[in-house]
Amino acid sequence: MGFSENIQNSMEYANHAFKSFGSWFVLILLYAVMFAGTVMLILGTIFMLATLLAVMTPAFSSAVDSAMMTGSMMTDPAFAILTSVSIVLFILGTIVTILAGIFIYGFMMRVYRGGELSLNNWGKMFVEGILAMIILFIYMIPYIVISTLVALGPMDNMAYLIIVGMIIPIIILIISIMVGMMGVIKFAKEEKFGAAFHVKELFSLIANIGWLRYLGYWILLGLIVSVAELVLLCIPFAGCILLVAAMPFIMIVTARFFANLYDSALPAVTE
Template identity: 30%
Template sequence: MDYGKMVGDSFAYAKEGLVGKWVKWILLIISCIIFPLILGYMVRIFKGASPSPELENWGGMFIDGIKLFIVALIYAIPILILEFLAFGTALVSVMMTGDAAAMTTGLAGAGVIFLLFVIVAIVIGLILATAYVRFARTDSMGEAFNFNAIFAHIGRIGWVTYIIALIIMGIIVGIIEMICMLIPAVGGIILFIILPILVLFYTRYLTLLYESAGSA
């Protein structure tokens, strides 16, 4: 897999879709606030639209965004449960100031739960990257949970190739966000303004990764 080409294509996609198209850029910034709209727009990109689609049929876009949000929320349930258990166990353990052994055991248990939380979060993150696109391509929320098909698709890409691609994407987005947040006073504002660029880059990148299974 040519990771550099995928990164370049994704940035070019975002640039072509937004630079010079200021009304569209502003509308996408607003859509980031009304989050089902930006999620619905992502669904259109996941479907394979190229160049980036225009903003139209707002009602349909909103509904698609709600569906994508529900998919993400269902996937997040195990993560939220483990996070709650880890925090709750740690909190109860700290409160056991009169029993050092119980507190130590409790904190150890919280650590194990937290480790499990990290592992589950990573696994779900790997699955979601394909589940999102699969949902968009099939227009079926059920297909976002068709694990046999999802794992088979990732297998055609190659698990190592797939994981490396996601790590590269995460590093790029993370560096951009970190640079913005290091800028005093206006960093957060700058990040919010360029958020549509990051959304288009991220969504296009996952789309290309999904489509690479055809030639993997």
């Protein structure tokens, strides 16, 4: 299946994904919640960094020394409020973002399976979302381990920094994501957690698609989605709202695109 044919098929699938707007509204709401959680997480992080930076600056340090002498250290209302708000925003934003992301990942499993979509059995959706995240994390372990080991090497050596410190981890990251995505799709279709780690079958699937073709499709689709999102964000005032409203459609098209790639390679593997 060619790229344009796959995109067209995926968009047709997304157009007929639901029979009513109610299901689209629920997905839009999920993305809105995740967007709000992400904003809270970012603000909390910024406030914490601002507080830490203020503590580390010489001017603040001398002020702290004076406060210690007068017994009023950390009792300044503005400092206490900023610290409390940053912690609350960070924790709340993290929880909200993760919870919304779990349900979205759980719904993606249904897109990978194909057929008519439905927003029911939220418990199963939640569990499958968690399992999908675990699968992706497990596939990222080699990259995490190698990146950590590489960082312990002579990073001041330019050749080491470019070849070992950058190129090798990037290659491992790309392979991990490519194989991990196919593992998640296999898990979604077979509904067996262990199926996601049939690495030999996954490599055969990707080989049938073509590693460079798979990578090229992945990059090209990513560019198209990024441009579409950037165009929406450039719209004054309503850009963010339109982007959140469009995210469910973009997610379904993207997920179906990779599911189609998986299906196109499957017959050759099972022969």
